[in-house]
Amino acid sequence: MILSPIDPKQPLQTEYSQAVADLVSALRTGLASNLHSVYVYGSVARRCALLHRSNLDVIIVSHQSFAQQRTTLFNTIKWQFQKRYPHITEINFKTAMVSEVASLDSIFSWGFLLRHCAMCVYGENLSECFGDYEPSWEIAKHWNMDIEDWLAVYRNRIARAKDDQELHKSQRIIAKKMLRASYSLVIPRDRNWYDSPLECGKHFLRYHPEMQVEVERLVIMLSSRVIPKRSIIGMIDSYGDWLVKQYKKTEFRIG
Structure with missing residues (x-):
């Protein structure tokens, strides 16, 4: 059986769509040209998130490492979201560089995650670098x-x-x-x-x-x-x- 990717054409739940848009805007401001692409995964991507129960799970792919500004950027975003979107319990971030994702060594890690468990919400969709997967x-x-x-x-x-x-x-x-x-x-x-x-x-x-x-x-x-x-x-x-x-x-x- 070939696994199906998450349908990108299906709109996000109303309670989360603006939050995702604001998140992308904050990341574009914070990372500028270093930001390659942004993805959501988990219950928000599957359109089954529950108010005051579900996290917002995010994957950030950058061109270069941003380790020095990572803590400040993420803490600022989390602080803003606590005020604007109290129904989102927490924001979880995963980060990677383009060179890590678009690699044969990442087939069962980043490749599978982006292809079948996530949805691209900004930038070049790296899931297209990978074919469909069979359960194994x-x-x-x-x-x-x-x-x-x-x-x-x-x-x-x-x-x-x-x-x-x-x-x-x-x-x-x-x-x-x-x-x-x-x-x-x-x-x-x-x-x-x-x-x-x-x-x-x-x-x-x-x-x-x-x-x-x-x-x-x-x-x-x-x-x-x-x-x-x-x-x-x-x-x-x-x-x-x-x-x-x-x-x-x-x-x-x-x-």
């Missing part, structure tokens, strides 16, 4: 083989969370990662790709119905409800350990 273990493992590292990092963050807001943010992030990692395990059989964590869980269960309870718990972790630390850590230690072992088994089998 190469894609699956590139995006989720790091699950063991994520589990260790977020186990620590959750254990050290100082308040409910910090805990809730971490529980949602690791729940999304675990649901997506779950589906990636079955991509070689299912031959598809889903970015939505809920869709990932649903299609994963077609192959592992015995994990129904675990997936239901991860879905609860995605909700607005704050889960006790011990319960989240329990999921990371039990189901997370199962995921890690399955990845190692699959990599050994498929390579």
Whole structure:
């Protein structure tokens, strides 16, 4: 099965279209001729963002590095957006230079991300440098083989969370990662790709119905409800350990 790119002709949700336009304007002002192109990905690009729940995920491609002005530029944009667009919970930035993106080494990283998970909102669309992709273990493992590292990092963050807001943010992030990692395990059989964590869980269960309870718990972790630390850590230690072992088994089998 050939994966379809996100339709660029479909308009963004009304609540996000002006925010994206303002973001592009701020980046053009801040980076001037160094800015090559801008992309949005995640729920805003898929037109399923939720007010006061969804982040604005952005990819900035530049001609040269802008490391020296990066922190100031991004903090200024975030401060402005907190005032103008309170329904956007956070802006997440990924950055790369043109030479990094338009490279054979980036086929399963930047290539796949731009071609099938993102939408160009300014500049030359580098996704056109890449052909369409078929679902494969190469894609699956590139995006989720790091699950063991994520589990260790977020186990620590959750254990050290100082308040409910910090805990809730971490529980949602690791729940999304675990649901997506779950589906990636079955991509070689299912031959598809889903970015939505809920869709990932649903299609994963077609192959592992015995994990129904675990997936239901991860879905609860995605909700607005704050889960006790011990319960989240329990999921990371039990189901997370199962995921890690399955990845190692699959990599050994498929390579």
